[in-house]
Amino acid sequence: MIPNELIQGLIEKVGLDEEKAKMVIAFLQENAHKLPEWLKGSELVEDLKDKLPAGLGKLFG
Numbered sequence: 001m002i003p004n005e006l007i008q009g010l011i012e013k014v015g016l017d018e019e020k021a022k023m024v025i026a027f028l029q030e031n032a033h034k035l036p037e038w039l040k041g042s043e044l045v046e047d048l049k050d051k052l053p054a055g056l057g058k059l060f061g
Helices: 004-014 018-030 032-039 043-051 053-060
Strands: none
Touching (some): 004 018, 018 032
16 A cells, blocks of 8 residues: 555655656555665765664665
């Protein structure tokens, strides 16, 4: 089940309609194992690494 909060976030913040938001979420779910590599070295990941509790940021390199 896809969290409604995630769907609404994509609709409101990105401007996707509900069908496209669900397609994006399905893509991310199918490729979840690849996300750390795709995001490695990005500013987003670097910013988040320092904010994650208990050393979880180390999961992203």
